[in-house]
Amino acid sequence: MEDKHMLMIPGPTPVPESVLLAMAKHPIGHRSGAFSEIMAEVTENLQWLFQTKNDVFCLAASGTGAMEAGLINFLDSSDKVLVGTNGKFGDRWAIICETYGMDVERIEAPWGEALDPEAFKAKLAADTNKEIKGVVVTHSETSTGVLNDLETISGYVKDHGALMIVDSVTSMGSCNVPVDEWGLDVVATGSQKGFMLPPGLGFVSVSDKAWAAYENAKIPRFYLDLKSAKKSLAKNTTPFTPPVNLIFGLQTALQMMKREGLENIFARHARLTEATRAAIKALGLKTFAPDSNASKAVTSVDPSPIGAEDIRKAMRSQFDIALAGGQDDYKGKIFRIGHLGFVHERDVITAIAALEATLQSLGHTDFEAGAGLKAAASVFQQS
Structure with a gap:
C-alpha cells in the first residue's frame, strides 16, 4: 500500500504532521524582521533543550558537519586530542582530527561495549604538561546502541582542563544531556534524530572556555567559522543563507518538545x-x-x-x-x-x-x- x-x-526519524505543515509554508526572506523573530525563539528553545546558557548555533549541515565545525574551530592542527572509539562514529571523529593534522590518541573499546571512563582518567592524569587540548566522545554510539558514560568522563576532563567535545547526535532529545551541569564545552547534534525533523540542520553549543580556545585554533575555515555565526546570532540571524523552511519546522518541533517537557x-x-x-x-x-x-x-x-x-x-x-x-x-x-x-x-x-x-x-x-x-x-x- x-x-x-x-x-x-x-x-x-518520523516527522510530525504539524512539522511537515510548517515546512510547507511559503518561504520568507532570511534577512527579514519576521525571520529574526523566529530565530530568536528557536535559539532560546535550543538553549532550553541543551540545558545551557551557552551559544547554540544552527547550521545548514548534517551532524557530521556540526561535529567538524566543533573540532576545527577550537582545536589547532598541532594539538593532541584523545578520541573515544567504540563504534563507527567515534572512528569518524578520530579520522576528521587526523585529516586536519592533529595528534590523535584513541581510547578504544570493542564495538558493543562502553568506553571505560577510567582509561580517560589515567591518560589525563598522566598528562602533567597539559599537552592534551581536547577530548572527543560520542555519547550515544548509533552504530552499536551503546550509551557511553559521558558524565563521568566529562568530570575527569574538567579536572584536567582540556575541552570536552561531544557527539550528541542521537542522545540530544532522547536522554538527559545537561550541557552546563556536566561542563560540556562543545556539543554537536543533528536535526533528523530526536528533533523530529528531516536531515539538513546541525546544532553546536559552545562554552566560554571553548571560545577562549578559539583564539589559538588556526585551522583555516570559512563556511564553518563559528565566530561568524556568533556575530550573526547576536542579531538573530545567520551568516549565510539558512534553510528557511527547515527552521519553520524546527520552530514547531521545539514548541512540541517544550509542551511535552x-x-x-x-x-x-x-x-x-x-x-x-x-x-x-x-x-x-x-x-x-x-x-x-x-x-x-x-x-x-x-x-x-x-x-x-x-x-x-x-x-x-x-x-x-x-x-x-x-x-x-x-x-x-x-x-x-x-x-x-x-x-x-x-x-x-x-x-x-x-x-x-x-x-x-x-x-x-x-x-x-x-x-x-x-x-x-x-x-x-x-x-
Missing part, C-alpha cells in the same frame, strides 16, 4: 528502550549492547543464526517497516531498531508485532506466539 512506510531507524521526553525514550529490549529478549534474540549502557535512541540486535539482512528485507517487503543494518564489520550481522524522536508506544508495538511475524516466516519459532508483544506491553503497563 502506498504511503504506509514506517521508519524505525536511528535517523532520519524534558523529563517526560526522557522518560518516554527510556520506556521505549526498555520495552524494545524486553521484547527482543522474549523473542530469543540477543541485544548487542549491555543493559547497563543501552542507548535510549536505538537498540542493536544480534539475530544469529538468522541473517540480519534477511530480517530487514522481509520487514521491508511484508510490512514496509524500515530497520537499520549493521555497519562496517557488523554489516549483515546485526540490525538496529530506532526509537527516538516522534516515536511512542504504538510504534514499538507495531514494529515488534511485525518482527514476530517476520521471524516466524523465516523459520525462527523458538518463542511463544505473542511473547514479544507481551514483554513490551508489560513494560508499558508498569510505567
Whole structure:
C-alpha cells in the first residue's frame, strides 16, 4: 500500500504532521524582521533543550558537519586530542582530527561495549604538561546502541582542563544531556534524530572556555567559522543563507518538545528502550549492547543464526517497516531498531508485532506466539 512506510531507524526519524505543515509554508526572506523573530525563539528553545546558557548555533549541515565545525574551530592542527572509539562514529571523529593534522590518541573499546571512563582518567592524569587540548566522545554510539558514560568522563576532563567535545547526535532529545551541569564545552547534534525533523540542520553549543580556545585554533575555515555565526546570532540571524523552511519546522518541533517537557521526553525514550529490549529478549534474540549502557535512541540486535539482512528485507517487503543494518564489520550481522524522536508506544508495538511475524516466516519459532508483544506491553503497563 502506498504511503504506509514506517521508519524505525536511528535517523532520519518520523516527522510530525504539524512539522511537515510548517515546512510547507511559503518561504520568507532570511534577512527579514519576521525571520529574526523566529530565530530568536528557536535559539532560546535550543538553549532550553541543551540545558545551557551557552551559544547554540544552527547550521545548514548534517551532524557530521556540526561535529567538524566543533573540532576545527577550537582545536589547532598541532594539538593532541584523545578520541573515544567504540563504534563507527567515534572512528569518524578520530579520522576528521587526523585529516586536519592533529595528534590523535584513541581510547578504544570493542564495538558493543562502553568506553571505560577510567582509561580517560589515567591518560589525563598522566598528562602533567597539559599537552592534551581536547577530548572527543560520542555519547550515544548509533552504530552499536551503546550509551557511553559521558558524565563521568566529562568530570575527569574538567579536572584536567582540556575541552570536552561531544557527539550528541542521537542522545540530544532522547536522554538527559545537561550541557552546563556536566561542563560540556562543545556539543554537536543533528536535526533528523530526536528533533523530529528531516536531515539538513546541525546544532553546536559552545562554552566560554571553548571560545577562549578559539583564539589559538588556526585551522583555516570559512563556511564553518563559528565566530561568524556568533556575530550573526547576536542579531538573530545567520551568516549565510539558512534553510528557511527547515527552521519553520524546527520552530514547531521545539514548541512540541517544550509542551511535552524534558523529563517526560526522557522518560518516554527510556520506556521505549526498555520495552524494545524486553521484547527482543522474549523473542530469543540477543541485544548487542549491555543493559547497563543501552542507548535510549536505538537498540542493536544480534539475530544469529538468522541473517540480519534477511530480517530487514522481509520487514521491508511484508510490512514496509524500515530497520537499520549493521555497519562496517557488523554489516549483515546485526540490525538496529530506532526509537527516538516522534516515536511512542504504538510504534514499538507495531514494529515488534511485525518482527514476530517476520521471524516466524523465516523459520525462527523458538518463542511463544505473542511473547514479544507481551514483554513490551508489560513494560508499558508498569510505567
